[in-house]
Amino acid sequence: MALVIVLIVVAVVLVASxxxxxxxxSRRRDAVxxxxxxxxxxxxxxxxxxxxxxxPGTAPQLEIQAVHPALKDRLGRARGLLAGYLDQVxxxxxxxxATFEELEExxxxxxxxxxxxxxxxxxxxxxxxxxxxSATDPPALLQALQDDLTSLFxxxxxxxxxxxxxxxxxxxxVGVNGVGKTTTIGKLALRETKAGRGVVLAAGDTFRAxxxxxxxxxxxxxxxxxxxxxxxxxxxxxxxxAVQHAASRGAGLxxxxxxxxxxxxxxxxxxxxxxxxxxxxxxxxxxxxxxxxDATTGQNGVVQARQFTEAVGVTGIVLTxxxxxxxxxxxxxxxxxxxxxIKLVGVGEGPEDLVPFDPTEFVSALFG
Amino acid sequence: MFDTLTDRFDAIFTRLRGRGRLGDAEVxxxxxxxxxxxxxxxxxxxxxxxxxxxxxxxxxxxxxxxYLTPAQQxxxxxxxxxxxxxxxxxxxxxxxxxxxxxxxxAGLQGSxxxxxxxxxxxxxxxxxxxxxxxxxxxxxxxxxxxxxxxxAEIGVGVFSEPTDPVSVARGGLAEAQRLGRDVxxxxxxxxxxxxxxxxxxxxxxxxxxRPHYTFFVVDAMTGQDAVQTAEAFHQALQLDGIxxxxxxxxxxxxxxxxxxxxxxxxxxxxxTGERVADFExxxxxxxxxxxxxxxxxxxxIEKAEREYDxxxxxxxxQRLQTGTFTLDDFLDQLRQLKKMGPLTGLLSLMPGVPxxxxxxxxxxxxxxxxEAIICSMTPLERADPTVLDGSRRLRVARGSGTSTTEVxxxxxxxxxxxxxxxxxxxxxxxxGGRPGNPSKSSKGTRKKVKGGRVTPSSKGLGPSR
Numbered sequence: 101m102a103l104v105i106v107l108i109v110v111a112v113v114l115v116a117s118x119x120x121x122x123x124x125x126s127r128r129r130d131a132v133x134x135x136x137x138x139x140x141x142x143x144x145x146x147x148x149x150x151x152x153x154x155x156p157g158t159a160p161q162l163e164i165q166a167v168h169p170a171l172k173d174r175l176g177r178a179r180g181l182l183a184g185y186l187d188q189v190x191x192x193x194x195x196x197x198a199t200f201e202e203l204e205e206x207x208x209x210x211x212x213x214x215x216x217x218x219x220x221x222x223x224x225x226x227x228x229x230x231x232x233x234s235a236t237d238p239p240a241l242l243q244a245l246q247d248d249l250t251s252l253f254x255x256x257x258x259x260x261x262x263x264x265x266x267x268x269x270x271x272x273x274v275g276v277n278g279v280g281k282t283t284t285i286g287k288l289a290l291r292e293t294k295a296g297r298g299v300v301l302a303a304g305d306t307f308r309a310x311x312x313x314x315x316x317x318x319x320x321x322x323x324x325x326x327x328x329x330x331x332x333x334x335x336x337x338x339x340x341x342a343v344q345h346a347a348s349r350g351a352g353l354x355x356x357x358x359x360x361x362x363x364x365x366x367x368x369x370x371x372x373x374x375x376x377x378x379x380x381x382x383x384x385x386x387x388x389x390x391x392x393x394d395a396t397t398g399q400n401g402v403v404q405a406r407q408f409t410e411a412v413g414v415t416g417i418v419l420t421x422x423x424x425x426x427x428x429x430x431x432x433x434x435x436x437x438x439x440x441x442i443k444l445v446g447v448g449e450g451p452e453d454l455v456p457f458d459p460t461e462f463v464s465a466l467f468g
Numbered sequence: 469m470f471d472t473l474t475d476r477f478d479a480i481f482t483r484l485r486g487r488g489r490l491g492d493a494e495v496x497x498x499x500x501x502x503x504x505x506x507x508x509x510x511x512x513x514x515x516x517x518x519x520x521x522x523x524x525x526x527x528x529x530x531x532x533x534x535y536l537t538p539a540q541q542x543x544x545x546x547x548x549x550x551x552x553x554x555x556x557x558x559x560x561x562x563x564x565x566x567x568x569x570x571x572x573x574a575g576l577q578g579s580x581x582x583x584x585x586x587x588x589x590x591x592x593x594x595x596x597x598x599x600x601x602x603x604x605x606x607x608x609x610x611x612x613x614x615x616x617x618x619x620a621e622i623g624v625g626v627f628s629e630p631t632d633p634v635s636v637a638r639g640g641l642a643e644a645q646r647l648g649r650d651v652x653x654x655x656x657x658x659x660x661x662x663x664x665x666x667x668x669x670x671x672x673x674x675x676x677x678r679p680h681y682t683f684f685v686v687d688a689m690t691g692q693d694a695v696q697t698a699e700a701f702h703q704a705l706q707l708d709g710i711x712x713x714x715x716x717x718x719x720x721x722x723x724x725x726x727x728x729x730x731x732x733x734x735x736x737x738x739x740t741g742e743r744v745a746d747f748e749x750x751x752x753x754x755x756x757x758x759x760x761x762x763x764x765x766x767x768x769i770e771k772a773e774r775e776y777d778x779x780x781x782x783x784x785x786q787r788l789q790t791g792t793f794t795l796d797d798f799l800d801q802l803r804q805l806k807k808m809g810p811l812t813g814l815l816s817l818m819p820g821v822p823x824x825x826x827x828x829x830x831x832x833x834x835x836x837x838x839e840a841i842i843c844s845m846t847p848l849e850r851a852d853p854t855v856l857d858g859s860r861r862l863r864v865a866r867g868s869g870t871s872t873t874e875v876x877x878x879x880x881x882x883x884x885x886x887x888x889x890x891x892x893x894x895x896x897x898x899x900g901g902r903p904g905n906p907s908k909s910s911k912g913t914r915k916k917v918k919g920g921r922v923t924p925s926s927k928g929l930g931p932s933r
Contacts, residue, residue: 109801209513211691214504277714277742278578278687283608307742309617313610360742362717394578398510398691400719421577424660425700426693 194236195228203245210429210466213399216436220248246463252432253459256441260416262353263385268300268346270339270354270384273418274372274408275392277360280420280446282311284392285355286318287451288444298351299324302342304335304375307359315357325351335359335371336378343384354384363407376412390443392418395428405434416443419457423447427466495527498542511722512695515553515729522549547756554728555752559709559736561595561681567650568600570641570677573711574670574701575685577658580713582611584685584739585655586618587747588711591737592651593624600649602640603628604673607657615655622744625649633657637673654679661700671704681708683736686727688715694723695730702731709736712750716740721755780804793886795850799842806835840868841878853879 189202207217227233263269273281292299301319305311312328319326327345329338339356346354361368380386391414393401408414419428422445431442442457499520506516526545563569573581589599601619603612612628619626627640637654644652659666684707712724715738740746780800787793844867849856865872
């Protein structure tokens with residue numbers, strides 16, 4: 101340990117003094133002068149408050165609508181770009197280098213990433229050389245590619261798991277900032293209360309301004325209970341209280357929100373580890389740790405998935421904002437590198453737009 | 469998984485050097501590596517193609533062969549091309565002759581508009597202006613509430629009412645005029661570029677307030693889609709600049725390059741953290757190095773400048789050069805270093821730090837231990853560690869609540885460091901002799917760390933070339 105620190109000290113002395121000797125470098129003190137360094141106070145004794153929706157008695161009857169908007173329709177809105185490449189491929193008489201280049205570009209533009217793209221295409225090439233695929237049949241090649249990509253998701257369990265026996269099921273939601281954790285929880289709460297489950301929301305994002313208020317308005321809409329801590333409270337304690345509350349009220353499901361955090365922040369990831377430890381403490385039974393991922397995310401998504409999995413054992417991915425022009429191809433890279441299943445996808449603003457993941461539809465939408 | 473570009477190029481060129489000649493085939497191989505690196509950094513495919521052509525034109529094999537270090541040369545060219553693409557004219561805010569100057573922020577959901585609005589307001593205040601915030605995001609629950617909390621934090625008024633975005637914007641503007649505010653920042657709801665209705669709405673908001681500046685807020689982690697989104701927003705709103713957010717993560721931020729290229733307007737600001745204060749003006753050269761995965765020495769320097777006491781550091785440098793750097797000096801430096809934030813973050817800013825080290829989790833508590841050890845020594849011991857015999861070491865260990873092993877470790881490392889420094893003393897002078905040349909100081913740092921690699925105790929870090 102000492103070595104690294106000694107080296108850093110010296111390196112920084114050199115860097116700092118190197119410029120200090122130079123002396124005259126203009127100092128950009130404008131925007132960054134007084135960067136607040138002290139972490140927001142996190143009082144050790146949070147005062148959780150329990151809010152119950154106005155009319156708890158009016159839980160709606162079991163009424164699961166068969167809403168499953170066709171992913172392809174949603175995704176199809178802006179497929180022009182990719183479709184162009186693939187039409188070119190289809191329209192050709194034979195398969196040559198240009199074909200592969202076009203496929204490569206199509207996959208990369210869908211954010212599948214160079215590594216996964218290269219591997220998938222190498223596989224296709226091999227089959228072409230071995231004669232398993234005809235060199236004069238571009239549509240068959242496309243079909244083979246689609247099948248390959250779809251089969252990446254084979255054997256996945258796409259449903260969310262409920263605990264068996266006593267104690268509330270706990271689903272923990274994690275992810276970087278702005279991916280839609282709170283919104284996802286709100287929509288799920290609506291779905292689960294509609295299915296007749298007692299739902300408690302744990303407002304574990306005690307950091308971002310008004311995150312609690314945001315979740316509270318969802319709780320009202322979904323007719324779910326919510327447990328909140330004071331701003332800056334320890335998120336673990338909020339989740340602990342939520343589990344206790346759910347257990348005492350006989351509510352079956354706790355949806356635990358956490359503050360968005362970049363996976364590079366060591367202390368925040370440590371905080372999340374603690375949240376997980378607390379969430380799985382009986383009577384709570386932690387069955388899902390869901391990484392919420394924004395479909396617009398590029399190759400950094402793989403890094404995010406890896407880091408969050410390492411820290412808190414992610415069990416599945418929720419892919420949000422798929423209704424835009426982004427294809428969310430990074431989940432293919434995540435699936436093939438880390439083996440994480442995709443459990444839910446968000447294809448619109450409405451609560452009914454959070455739907456189970458369908459690999460076939462996803463891949464064919466990718467192809468336009 | 470992903471080595472830095474420099475390492476990859478080095479591998480290619482080392483292989484070539486044996487053969488002596490650098491042909492077009494080799495250059496093509498290098499260009500392929502660059503292409504992959506740029507794509508991995510999420511630079512849009514079309515933009516990558518343009519860049520590669522520009523780089524190819526400047527890197528003919530014959531020309532490269534003249535350099536002792538063709539790898540460095542290629543990197544330099546790539547870096548210059550990236551900087552040129554990212555840079556261009558910087559955005560200079562000119563204030564409206566008839567205040568208020570109106571600024572509108574738009575972008576996808578979750579890109580960081582609300583936080584950026586507050587960050588921008590704070591920045592304007594630092595420029596001596598009197599900003600006012602308008603919360604026109606009536607879509608996301610509690611978005612206005614969030615803006616109010618942030619506004620209160622920085623002491624900037626926030627206007628909003630639960631009507632519709634267009635009348636909120638109009639009302640807010642009137643209120644700002646009444647209050648005599650000279651800058652108005654309008655935060656809008658996140659929307660998808662293909663949502664015609666919502667794009668229409670933001671256009672109406674824009675028409676209502678006639679912004680002098682419209683900024684597109686984009687997340688540094690965005691992938692290939694950045695281009696299409698930016699295009700659509702540009703068409704609807706005529707963007708004036710870009711705000712790049714979540715730059716504090718480890719995404720390489722290639723999206724910035726794509727967006728810049730498509731919109732043709734400068735990247736104006738960076739949001740580098742969750743706090744309102746983490747908001748700064750953009751510097752193209754630094755992002756270029758980052759996209760290439762080369763660390764960010766300039767930010768490190770700036771950080772150091774902010775936190776370091778010049779006088780103490782100047783003395784420390786002198787002592788380093790003359791070999792009279794004592795444990796006391798070391799303690800001073802360590803304490804200054806602590807002010808700069810977690811050590812792990814610092815490592816990632818330094819180029820040339822071996823991957824093993826960059827990934828090593830530096831426990832900041834260890835810094836405390838080292839501090840305690842040194843503090844438990846007498847002035848004599850600090851000035852001349854050689855007097856520390858077994859019994860003194862035991863006393864120091866007890867005094868600092870550590871073990872003799874830890875004390876021994878520190879002393880051994882410190883000795884190694886002194887030895888190493890004697891070698892680079894002249895080098896440090898060289899750095900000093902080139903005022904304000906960032907690329908030189910970056911090289912200096914890299915050399916230095918490499919110096920560290922050859923010390924016997926740093927086995928396992930592995931020399932890279």
